[in-house]
Amino acid sequence: MKALVLAGGTGSRLRPITHTSAKQLVPVANKPVLFYVLEAIADAGITDVGIVVGDTADEIRTAVDGAGFDGLRITYLPQHAPLGLAHAVRVARDFLGDDDFVMYLGDNFVVGGITALVEEFRARRPDAQILLTRVPDPTAFGVAELDEAGQVVGLAEKPAEPKSDLALVGVYLFTPAIHEAVAATTPSGRGELEITDAIQWLIDRRRDVRSTTVSGYWKDTGNVGDMLEVNRTVLESVEPMVAGDVDAATEIVGRVRIAPGATVRGSRIVGPAVIGSGVEVIGSYVGPFTSISDGCRIEDSEIEFSIVLPGSSISGVRRIEASLIGRNVEVTPAPRAPAAHRLILGDHSKVQISS
Structure with missing residues (x-):
């Protein structure tokens, strides 16, 4: 089994920090978020890791290679533009070959790692397994619809009218069946190849797509508020x-x-x-x-x-x-401006000024 880590995004929600730095390298408890991802992959017993990189490729390569992740064989996979998660799978096609793989978004944080999830996937080996969590505003995420038996029947990317509050967490597990689905995917209205469309392709053909609802802690660290909350969580331990x-x-x-x-x-x-x-x-x-x-x-x-x-x-x-x-x-402190009042007062006025 291999791992595909996506680290090619622009990090627009973390600007201005990401004007000069990769969002995946912003530190949580003084360690880059991407390093937590790679540690979780290693803990799950996966050794072959492909990292999809974009404009910040040199910075990510320097940081990861410098950290010396013993036991991981890392391959860097250039993506010329962030054109969607399914596009990243296309970019990685030769690296992935016919192996099962876990796809992990490099700016996501899952407390407790992914070992149990990987073991469950290896035991059952569905065509695709997705992680879900309940969120207050599902319009900002990929959203899953489940039937009464808990089976996944529909997926939508950032829907205006979500059919549930179950958002997709940025960790996916696939067999090679996903490659046929990705090959059949066309750009969405956002101009991207959506992984939700590829998984929906599998669902429509009655392939085995399963879900696991995450009850623990998960955060997409794509904005400052979430980054600070993840920092808080890690520091507590x-x-x-x-x-x-x-x-x-x-x-x-x-x-x-x-x-x-x-x-x-x-x-x-x-x-x-x-x-x-x-x-x-x-x-x-x-x-x-x-x-x-x-x-x-x-x-x-x-x-x-x-x-x-x-x-x-x-x-x-x-x-x-x-x-x-x-x-x-x-x-540093701003220079203290001199205090002054500029007045234009008519005759017989009364004015009170606090000193």
Whole structure:
């Protein structure tokens, strides 16, 4: 069995971060989302991995190769444009051959991994197996319709009038039967080859398509709000460790992980939180659910429920929260404007001005 990881999207919902960086490499608890995907694949016993890449191919290749995922044989598969999930399967046709495979969207996060799902698929081996979860707004996702017996009878991509609240999670399992379905798929109204259309092709021909409803935690980390929520979830299970240089004037509360090479002086760190290598925290407060990446500097500031990417500095800022701060960013107070009132008053006026 092989794995196909999709990492070619543009990340438009995470702009401006993704103007200069791949969305799959934005860190959660100081580790790129894509790395969690690859770890889950390795834990499931899959060793051959194809990564579909686009404009950010060089950045993704450098990060993945540099991380050294032992035991994984990784092949990079160029996709000239993000033309849909079914198009990605077409791009990977030669790599996949006649093997079963799991397709995993590189910006999706599934707590607990995919091992149980892969084992279930291997035991039953349907033509396709999809993951579903209930969502409050299904119009933003691929949506499944089930009959009274729980069988999948219909799929639609981002429907204006969804027939259920069951959204497709970004993990799919296929036998080689999907290739015939993908070959028969034509572009949708969005101009993309939709994987939902390919799976519907299998359903219409009475092929074996099964679903598993995910009751645990799943997030598409395509926007800032979801990224922060995933960061919160991962930090809740972080193992506390203080390996950096922390002085006696600093207070550490709760599950806090401070990497070797970090320096903390006269500060208060309240977990769950992670402080990366080479970070300096001086006279500051770092609150719960915050990840500070390598090489950052936080001085005379307060930050909580946020992600700060490598090389950034925050100095003299009273309060930051629910924020995603990119690489090599400088955050400082704005110059204080002189206070003044400009008045044009008629005769016999009475004006009260607060001082």
